[in-house]
Amino acid sequence: MKLNQVFNGAPDWEFTGITCDSRKVAQGFVFAALKGTVSDGRDFIQAAIDKGAIAILTDERDGQWEVPVIKVAEPRLEFAKAAAAFYGKQPETMVAVTGTNGKSSTVDFLRQIWTELGFEAASLGTLGAVAPSGAVELGHTTPDPVAIQSTLAILANEGVTHCAMEASSHGLAQYRMHGVKLAAGAFLNLSQDHLDYHKDLGDYFDAKMKLFSELLPEGSPAIINADSDMKDKVLEVAKKAKLVPFTVGWRGDHLWIDEITPRNTGQNLRLQWETAEGDKETIVKLPLIGEFQALNALAAAGLAMSIGADPEAVFAAMEKLKGVKGRLELVAETASGAGIYVDFAHTPDGLDTLLRAARPHAVGRVICVFGCGGDRDAGKRPIMGEIASKFADEVIVTDDNPRSEDPAAIRAAIMAGAPEATEVAGRAEAIKEGIRRLKKGDVLMIAGKGHETGQTIKGVTLPFSDHEAALSALAELKVEYK
Numbered sequence: 001m002k003l004n005q006v007f008n009g010a011p012d013w014e015f016t017g018i019t020c021d022s023r024k025v026a027q028g029f030v031f032a033a034l035k036g037t038v039s040d041g042r043d044f045i046q047a048a049i050d051k052g053a054i055a056i057l058t059d060e061r062d063g064q065w066e067v068p069v070i071k072v073a074e075p076r077l078e079f080a081k082a083a084a085a086f087y088g089k090q091p092e093t094m095v096a097v098t099g100t101n102g103k104s105s106t107v108d109f110l111r112q113i114w115t116e117l118g119f120e121a122a123s124l125g126t127l128g129a130v131a132p133s134g135a136v137e138l139g140h141t142t143p144d145p146v147a148i149q150s151t152l153a154i155l156a157n158e159g160v161t162h163c164a165m166e167a168s169s170h171g172l173a174q175y176r177m178h179g180v181k182l183a184a185g186a187f188l189n190l191s192q193d194h195l196d197y198h199k200d201l202g203d204y205f206d207a208k209m210k211l212f213s214e215l216l217p218e219g220s221p222a223i224i225n226a227d228s229d230m231k232d233k234v235l236e237v238a239k240k241a242k243l244v245p246f247t248v249g250w251r252g253d254h255l256w257i258d259e260i261t262p263r264n265t266g267q268n269l270r271l272q273w274e275t276a277e278g279d280k281e282t283i284v285k286l287p288l289i290g291e292f293q294a295l296n297a298l299a300a301a302g303l304a305m306s307i308g309a310d311p312e313a314v315f316a317a318m319e320k321l322k323g324v325k326g327r328l329e330l331v332a333e334t335a336s337g338a339g340i341y342v343d344f345a346h347t348p349d350g351l352d353t354l355l356r357a358a359r360p361h362a363v364g365r366v367i368c369v370f371g372c373g374g375d376r377d378a379g380k381r382p383i384m385g386e387i388a389s390k391f392a393d394e395v396i397v398t399d400d401n402p403r404s405e406d407p408a409a410i411r412a413a414i415m416a417g418a419p420e421a422t423e424v425a426g427r428a429e430a431i432k433e434g435i436r437r438l439k440k441g442d443v444l445m446i447a448g449k450g451h452e453t454g455q456t457i458k459g460v461t462l463p464f465s466d467h468e469a470a471l472s473a474l475a476e477l478k479v480e481y482k
């Protein structure tokens with residue numbers, strides 16, 4: 001591809017790749033020098049040139065270099081567009097999901113629904129790129145533009161026609177997915193998270209709303225969870241962007257829940273939806289527990305329906321949904337009838353939602369093991385402690401990716417909101433303690449790491465899985481289970 005096909009006024013030279021990381025530059029690359037939160041990409045321009053960069057994309061600050069410099073007001077945006085142009089291909093139908101909690105679940109459910117409808121479908125996000133050909137880790141929920149665009153091109157070349165991706169607030173704020181052409185988008189919910197990065201909740205909300213205000217083309221469907229207390233504000237943004245709202249949830253106008261009847265291993269949803277011939281009703285036997293899972297499945301169904309899928313076929317597909325790895329995942333049931341679950345709740349609202357969902361399944365007590373991530377929103381810690389104390393009968397506070405921070409200090413911050421809790425250093429030990437306490441009819445919720453396969457301590461990631469830690473503890477404690 002030639003530089004002037006992507007950048008106005010640039011020379012008529014072939015370039016061989018594009019990156020924002022000087023360490024990844026190869027001969028013939030464009031280097032996007034971006035101002036970051038830790039360093040400034042402009043400090044690496046010379047290093048990039050030395051490695052073979054033939055042009056630099058950067059902001060309008062002064063600077064002289066021996067290769068052409070393309071100066072733009074918003075280099076991250078132009079970088080994303082250039083990556084899209086360079087890789088040149090994406091699945092025909094792309095949708096994106098934003099919200100504090102439930103994105104991974106929703107995109108996974110939508111991939112499953114599309115697959116059931118006969119499409120070659122993929123999902124992209126925290127769980128990686130998941131496609132018929134297999135799964136590939138991406139490292140981020142919304143990875144950088146080159147990772148997004150190269151992955152989408154691979155998927156399209158493999159024949160994937162439908163792809164659902166997660167839009168994180170970091171991703172939206174940093175224009176990581178501004179080169180993706182979307183057919184629809186969904187907003188799930190907003191609650192506290194990432195206030196280490198966003199200056200306040202308003203700023204966090206504005207970042208999420210870029211999906212509607214900057215990414216979705218006019219006239220495209222905007223799926224909105226009508227039960228979110230942000231609904232009115234989101235509708236306002238959607239209308240201003242000339243999108244077509246499609247609201248879902250208990251209070252949805254287009255696809256809504258009338259009644260939920262919990263079953264042992266699932267729940268029956270009495271749903272209604274709007275059609276040209278009037279409202280219709282159906283009962284979907286969802287094979288997943290927890291109201292929040294029903295709401296995520298409904299958002300996925302709304303996305304599929306809003307871009308033309310047959311509602312009846314979508315509802316039939318919902319009856320076949322499989323749980324998403326590490327989301328309310330049943331690890332074992334002890335011989336005395338206590339359930340051990342792993343879940344990815346890592347925000348105050350997520351933990352609140354999870355522990356409420358656990359209650360109907362506990363004849364006995366709800367025991368919760370959790371911690372909070374280091375180098376992330378510290379404000380969440382005492383709040384999550386308080387929530388755990390309020391909704392669980394017993395709380396064990398432990399470690400969850402302390403990263404560069406002192407694990408004991410993080411635990412202390414959580415304990416400030418949960419003075420009655422037991423503090424156990426080391427996650428494996430804490431899980432063991434949770435299992436040791438289990439009696440007939442209890443439920444153990446191990447929250448915060450879900451699908452994760454590592455624990456990051458002082459910058460080093462050691463293999464760790466809540467699922468495996470629970471199974472090892474059962475074996476060590478000689479507890480029988482199935």
Ligand SMILES: CC(=O)N[C@H]1[C@@H](OP(=O)(O)OP(=O)(O)OC[C@H]2O[C@@H](n3ccc(=O)[nH]c3=O)[C@H](O)[C@@H]2O)O[C@H](CO)[C@@H](O)[C@@H]1O[C@H](C)C(=O)N[C@@H](C)C(=O)N[C@H](CCC(=O)O)C(=O)O
Binds near residue numbers: 023040126170
């Ligand atoms: C806060 C944040 O989002 N940081 C991301 C951001 O880094 P940054 O722009 O601040 O980078 P920086 O380190 O200051 O460096 C500035 C620039 O210099 C470049 N550089 C740096 C060093 C060098 O030798 N050469 C070089 O060219 C860097 O590549 C970068 O372009 O852009 C980088 C490249 O895309 C990301 O890797 C990095 O993610 C960091 C590692 C991270 O932890 N991000 C997390 C918080 C994140 O993005 N999470 C979200 C949300 C999670 C969720 O809620 O689901 C996600 O989507 O995963």
Ligand SMILES: Nc1ncnc2c1ncn2[C@@H]1O[C@H](COP(=O)(O)OP(=O)(O)OP(=O)(O)O)[C@@H](O)[C@H]1O
Binds near residue numbers: 188296343344345346
């Ligand atoms: N709709 C929801 N409302 C509230 N909490 C939810 C909802 N959906 C999921 N959760 C909780 O949040 C956890 C994470 O869910 P999921 O991984 O789907 O969210 P996510 O938005 O992708 O998270 P991340 O920001 O890490 O990518 C779940 O394990 C559950 O505890």
Ligand SMILES: N[C@H](CCC[C@H](N)C(=O)O)C(=O)O
Binds near residue numbers: 346376
């Ligand atoms: N995408 C989330 C994941 C948090 C998971 C939790 N285990 C932690 O490490 O804090 C984040 O980066 O905030």
Ligand SMILES: [Mg+2]
Binds near residue numbers: 103104125126141
């Ligand atoms: Mg996710």
